[in-house]
Amino acid sequence: MWINGKNNRVTKKIDGIGKKVAEKIIFDLIIDKEKIDSLEEILSQIKNTYNECERCFFFKENNKCSFCDNKNRNENIICVVSTKMDAIKILDSSYNGLIHILNGEINLNKNIGPEKLKLSELFVRINKEIELLLALNLTFEGEVTSNYIANKAKNITEKISRIARGIPLGGVIDYIYQEPLNDAIANRKKLES
Template sequence: MSDKRIAGPEIERLIQLLAKVPGLGPRSARRAALHMIKKKEQLMAPLAAALTEASEKVTVCSICGNVDTVDPCSICSDPRRDPSLLIVVEDVSDLWALERASVMNARYHVLGGTLSPLDGVGPDDLNIKSLVDRVAAGGITELILAVNATVEGQTTAHYITDQLADFDVRITRLAHGVPVGGELDYLDEGTLSAALRARTQF
């Protein structure tokens, strides 16, 4: 493969940085960069300003681990949220997904990943101690474990459950099974098995 440059070093740097964004490979990054260059006034300048502002103002919430421009974040400081319900998620992207669904008016706790001994990720690398501290402070009656249905996610869920065994808090998890609009023929055996175990009254 040729290392021949197709543009100046500034444009090449832009492409290389865009290629590091999840979902954008080298080819997509080149297309995105070219589109921004063509729309320099309408897109590139406002985007650069937004990135600078975000870099300066975005912070991690000291209570839940969400990202916002204020600390505590707007979710933690919202008095309309039910303080007795706490949803535990792996990452901020999971928090945002649940917020888009607008199903529960609860508060959150972001773990920052999952336990993975093979990758060297232990309990001290995640926000588990701060979660236990929040439960120990009182006021939380239900903790919803909204972790992914992976081996690492379930291992993390079991570990958290063990850590909270001495507290008077109800621990629940998301139901796993057939997605809305899903067809049985396209589902894997694990999903079908979970769906049957979590069956409900019709």
């Protein structure tokens, strides 16, 4: 069958969709043709409504970026994240500044060096007045990327910060790794009575 054969292009074109999920989607569309019409409508809407912001690399909806084109946002702080999904989380938070999406993190095991990220575009956006808030993943790659950015940016701005780390809500101390526990203790807050 063509789904299992050479023509299985769905899994190669869309990140996050493996072979089994692609087969289920295709079988569902074969069985229920009305879903194809709905899917075509959704895809057309995506194609005609959304594109990528050339400044921060977030989504533009009808040529408006939720970050760059919102005049109510603080333009003196730029939150640096790895992916658009991370940026959506930041957008849904109480953060009120700008964003910059790197489209990944430095990962030498996967041949992703600084030149493959949107770093030069970031450095063009910063000056002495801008604070960089590094909100990269708390992984080895995220730490490497954060350190790289901090070292390069320290000659441009003195205002470089990192999101707080520690124990997540609902976390049980017995199951927490030592580094987050150390961060939670170091970043403790005084209780107000």
